[in-house]
Amino acid sequence: MKTTFITTAITAVALAVGLAVGEPEAPLADIPLPAPRMAGGKPLLTALKERQTSRAFSAKPLPMQLVSDLLWAAFGINRTDTGKRTAPSARNWQEIDVYVVLAEGAYRYDAQANLLRAVVKGDLRALTGRQPFVATAPLNLVYVADPARMKGADAADISLYSGADAAFIGQNVYLFCASEGLGTVVRGLVDREALAEALKLPKPLRIVFAQTVGYPEEKAAPAPL
Numbered sequence: 001m002k003t004t005f006i007t008t009a010i011t012a013v014a015l016a017v018g019l020a021v022g023e024p025e026a027p028l029a030d031i032p033l034p035a036p037r038m039a040g041g042k043p044l045l046t047a048l049k050e051r052q053t054s055r056a057f058s059a060k061p062l063p064m065q066l067v068s069d070l071l072w073a074a075f076g077i078n079r080t081d082t083g084k085r086t087a088p089s090a091r092n093w094q095e096i097d098v099y100v101v102l103a104e105g106a107y108r109y110d111a112q113a114n115l116l117r118a119v120v121k122g123d124l125r126a127l128t129g130r131q132p133f134v135a136t137a138p139l140n141l142v143y144v145a146d147p148a149r150m151k152g153a154d155a156a157d158i159s160l161y162s163g164a165d166a167a168f169i170g171q172n173v174y175l176f177c178a179s180e181g182l183g184t185v186v187r188g189l190v191d192r193e194a195l196a197e198a199l200k201l202p203k204p205l206r207i208v209f210a211q212t213v214g215y216p217e218e219k220a221a222p223a224p225l
């Protein structure tokens with residue numbers, strides 16, 4: 001009886017405290033991705049013909065199937081026996097992680113598990129670049145190098161090879177976007193310090209480039225005559 005009373009009292013106090021301070025916000029959850037489509041799209045030569053940079057994006061979110069396809073094209077695993085990827089990397093270091101910054105939060109693409117691992121809750125899009133469209137485009141990728149994976153590389157190697165390896169991923173994204181009618185721009189104009197802090201990246205990790213992806217901005221309908 002006494003125990004029941006104490007339990008009830010504790011529950012009441014906990015409820016009262018909960019009501020007073022408000023419920024803690026739910027943490028950002030991982031997002032399992034649908035299996036990527038590994039077939040279809042425009043012929044390679046057509047995609048190359050249409051590859052281009054664009055800087056005007058609709059705010060319309062991208063469906064998760066398209067995000068999954070995009071990330072697989074960018075740096076997914078295309079040989080499960082070896083774990084090798086759709087983009088080459090120097091000495092197969094695979095030192096680039098692809099971060100995905102959406103309106104609801106920032107995630108890291110886990111190609112092995114095919115999911116977006118939650119990194120930071122909240123809208124960090126504006127911090128992914130110095131150009132205004134980054135804040136409203138639905139998705140910004142951030143290519144982050146982990147020098148710890150680049151065994152035997154000195155500072156010059158780290159800089160050269162992480163730049164090259166990120167650029168291959170960026171070109172895959174360009175070709176995927178050309179194939180799917182999406183707009184994209186790879187970007188060096190990034191405040192790396194501010195973005196690294198917002199993404200809570202430990203010091204040795206380096207932001208190489210960012211890349212915005214979205215539907216092309218819809219042109220306003222012409223005024224009726």
Ligand SMILES: Cc1cc2nc3c(=O)[nH]c(=O)nc-3n(C[C@H](O)[C@H](O)[C@H](O)COP(=O)(O)O)c2cc1C
Pocket residue numbers: 051052053054055131185186187188189190
């Ligand atoms: C390494 C690299 C960094 C770039 N950085 C930016 C950038 O910060 N902002 C931007 O608007 N475009 C950026 N661009 C896009 C170039 O301006 C664009 O590729 C160039 O004008 C040629 O246009 P095209 O891609 O349509 O052929 C970058 C391109 C590369 C390869």
